[in-house]
Amino acid sequence: MKLSAEQAFIAIFQVVQQGDAVFEKYIGTVEGPQKRSMHDYFRRVAMKLAAAEKERNEAGGAGLGLNSDEEEDMKEIMSVGRADSEGWVSGD
Numbered sequence: 001m002k003l004s005a006e007q008a009f010i011a012i013f014q015v016v017q018q019g020d021a022v023f024e025k026y027i028g029t030v031e032g033p034q035k036r037s038m039h040d041y042f043r044r045v046a047m048k049l050a051a052a053e054k055e056r057n058e059a060g061g062a063g064l065g066l067n068s069d070e071e072e073d074m075k076e077i078m079s080v081g082r083a084d085s086e087g088w089v090s091g092d
Helices: 003-011 021-027 033-058 066-077
Strands: 081-084 087-090
Touching: 003 033, 003 087
Parallel strands: none
Antiparallel strands: 081 087
16 A cells, blocks of 8 residues: 555656656645645655656666565455456456
8 A cells, every 4th residue: 555655646746757846836735734744755755766766767667666575465466356347357
């Protein structure tokens, strides 16, 4: 879940493509304690993830850069089943 949430965060704010421009526009509308914690998270985590993704893209890779534990988790999740145009399909 954490990996998905982080990937969604950097996608929503287009961090890989536009750096902090979209996030700074959004954060200007936020007030209260959330503003500081979101800004700290953005600087500490999102910018590093975006830089790593940009490096992977430039190197020709489009993967998520999963470590072995994350790869195992992803295989387990994907083995449960899949959806097709007709609805749910068993992974058996």
